[in-house]
Amino acid sequence: MKVLVTGGAGFVGSHVVDRLLDDGHAITIVDDLSTGRRELVNPRAALEVCDIRDPRLGAVMRAAGPEAVVHVAAQAAVSRSVEDPLFDASVNLLGTISVACAAQQVGVRRVVYISTGGAAYGDTDVVPTPEDHPTRATSPYGVSKVAAERYLECWSGLSGVPVMTLRLANVYGPRQNPRGEAGVVAIFAHRLVHGEPCVVNGDGEQTRDYVYVADVADAVARALGRVEVVGVVNVGTGRETTVNDLYRRLAGIARTTVPAQHAPARPGEQRRSALDATRARTLLGWTPATALDGGLARTFADFRDHRGFVNHSATARPGDSTNRDPVHQSTGGRSTGSPDRAFASGGARETAMIDEELRAILVCPACKGDLLFEETRIICPACRKAYPIRDGIPVMLINEAEPWTPPPHRP
Ligand SMILES: NC(=O)c1ccc[n+]([C@@H]2O[C@H](COP(=O)([O-])OP(=O)(O)OC[C@H]3O[C@@H](n4cnc5c(N)ncnc54)[C@H](O)[C@@H]3O)[C@@H](O)[C@H]2O)c1
The missing domain is CATH 3.40.50.720 (NAD(P)-binding Rossmann-like Domain)
Structure with missing residues (x-):
């Protein structure tokens, strides 16, 4: 059409x-x-x-x-x-x-x-x-x-x-202008990438739906x-996330322990x-x-790799419709078609899309335990489940997991 x-x-x-x-x-x-x-x-x-x-x-x-x-x-x-x-x-x-x-x-x-x-x-x-x-x-x-x-x-x-x-x-994600008045994810991601302090207005307990x-x-x-x-x-x-929580999550992805600074509340700012x-x-x-942590990790990676100024000609491949969102933690979601700029450079796509930030935040949806990353699947040794990686996307859905048996121990 x-x-x-x-x-x-x-x-x-x-x-x-x-x-x-x-x-x-x-x-x-x-x-x-x-x-x-x-x-x-x-x-x-x-x-x-x-x-x-x-x-x-x-x-x-x-x-x-x-x-x-x-x-x-x-x-x-x-x-x-x-x-x-x-x-x-x-x-x-x-x-x-x-x-x-x-x-x-x-x-x-x-x-x-x-x-x-x-x-x-x-x-x-x-x-x-x-x-x-x-x-x-x-x-x-x-x-x-x-x-x-x-x-x-x-x-x-x-x-x-x-x-x-x-x-x-x-709305948050790659390409949002970090110099705008809103778009707190873009502002924080940009500042964290540049090692600049992030400022939270008021007590930071105001909520938004990201x-x-x-x-x-x-x-x-x-x-x-x-x-x-x-x-x-x-x-x-439908989920409320406080600005404080958002900062904590992004700071975790950025691996910084520097706390956010607080400034006076904006007059008339909506509370919830x-x-x-x-x-x-x-x-x-x-x-x-897209689960919040996965979306934040992608956004942060994009700001880190492209400094917020994503150039289509440098990153998108005409006709490439294979790039998909990497994390599906919610049930029943279909993959969306946003090009994955941060990881679109080809090569070993299965592992390239699961970068360090994503590895650091992914947990088993069944037991919240740590995971092992393989080429085509992600394993939870505690639950003995293997989650598939499709088109480079970790499919972290319990009903998509297969039973996993640990390899026999070799003395
Ligand atoms: N970003 C959010 O969180 C959010 C939330 C709710 C609704 N929206 C809505 O989403 C839409 C896009 O917002 P955004 O965040 O991408 O902002 P944006 O500023 O990035 O996008 C707006 C686009 O419209 C263009 N534009 C502005 N005035 C124009 C005009 N007179 N003629 C032609 N083009 C014009 C701009 O150049 C820009 O490309 C807006 O309608 C906004 O109200 C955004």
Whole structure:
């Protein structure tokens, strides 16, 4: 299918593009490169550098002739929305209307809109928060994203084009900008790689729902294929993780014992946030496949190896759809199609993808015991189980394990 992805040169959008290309779609990206980067653009996609508010968008859309649009582009910084709400609304609201109008002109059959969970719901009574909870956005950014949802809902009714809105939790993973205001995983990973102190605002007990970017791309791919499903769907893990816990995990991966520094709490910062993704499971068959520790290890490795500036031409191999997420600790998750930049250099893939960080954090899911790593399997000597390694991915699922017998002792 021909798919137009707005914002495909950004953090989330570039992973969405990679996944959709791997699924066999033909992709045109519309991005003004305001926060996106050309080097994040997959060379198998066509890039049109264009502002979504530009009157040229109609011509760009006609030339691309998409059957579906995934609208990712946005002014995504809460602080900028507070400083300049007009600009925020112009991109997030008027820009979305502009995308919808241009899409209608070329007769698209599906629109997937990327919205936000945490900023839309605000502080809620119910955590994890379901989709039918009232939205209590406390920033212009949250309001503009929810307003754009409402516009698209109205437009869908008028145009007959089915729209699905995905409200994302806190997305993390390779390629996130470590110099942004949010993206605490990217900020910590970047600072740990450079040996700089990490700063936690307030007591660090505020919680967020961290969802791995390739899992988000998987949700988008599913939303694209299930045209009969419309409305709002949360994309998150449902798990709350404190910033303190996040730092502990990342510091462990980085092998540092230096504690985080604490700074005053940010005024008005949300205390708790997690999304109930039951609808995503029921309607899209989506579950987050990447365990937090595995996702953090990959993110850290990516920042260490690429210093946060991943160059597609240097790391991705055109036509390579074999790279997969390395850790599947949850049950029933399918592998997602994010290229594995940190380990994509070929050679002994089975072992190369399981690097030191991952080895250090993997434990047997049955007994939490230490593991032995072989070429094609991972062994728990305590449980006498062997977990397979497929396409370089350790499949740490109890029901996938085979019985393992220790080799006979030779005197
Ligand atoms: N990162 C998260 O944790 C998170 C959480 C919830 C929702 N979201 C949503 O995901 C989407 C992507 O966010 P991100 O974190 O990847 O941010 P990002 O800044 O990396 O990506 C945004 C992309 O949109 C492009 N863009 C911005 N304004 C544009 C315009 N006027 N015309 C054309 N292109 C434009 C940017 O150049 C960039 O490539 C946004 O819609 C955001 O609201 C992100």
